[in-house]
Amino acid sequence: MPVTLFDDGNHKCIAFTDLVEGNGIQANQFLIVNRGEGMLLDPGGNLTYKHLLAEIAKFTLPAHTRYIFASHQDPDIVASANGWLLITDAKIVIAQEWTRFIPHFCLKGLTEGRMIAIPPHGMNLELGQGVLKLIPAHFLHTVGNFQVYDPISKILFSGDVGASLVDAQAAGLAVEDFDAHAAAGHMEAFHRRYMCSNKACRLWVQMVRRLDVEWIVPQHGGSFKGKAMVNRFLDWFENLECGTDLLTEADFRIP
């Protein structure tokens, strides 16, 4: 079932948390609609494509999708690029670093004139009568990585930052017990391995603290709702040792 995160009549944010079936990692897909114009966030790959197409039709005409936003280049993010380019006039919005990798998911020539390259410092993107902020989250976890901050709903769609590995039901819910969630949802283990370094975490947290964020909604698992829980997450992430911080000689032994 789709989850309505925000709806003021003109502007809607919808989450789809239960579309992945089989062995694929649980993933959340999102739709933002402003006055009929849509943006899909991290729509996923083949496992979600046809279900997501059916689901978004309940909220907007799929043909009115203006953008396909991809936080980064992973298969669970944007492997369905070909399908969306075929059935809409949407443009794919992705970090400059990845624009020449997306054509590998698509029929020859299909991406021509259909890519918007996000520069390293990010950009504002108009949707309907609103403006979304594409903010940097480089190395969290890939080089050239962006998130969407929506100033209307005050939701930060954080991509893999804040991700946890839970079932589809729990993914639609806001986290209630932060410590239990960090351990049980493998959030800590995931971030220690997938996020590049504490330096990137700290710089990102400094930037996010300057935004008015009411809700951090990741691409996997549950979300962090309300200022207190948002701050709980930011404090945790700011102090997390991960990625290259944890490397030792033992990680580079010849098998």
Ligand SMILES: [Fe+2]
């Ligand atoms: Fe990823």
Ligand SMILES: [Fe+2]
């Ligand atoms: Fe992911």
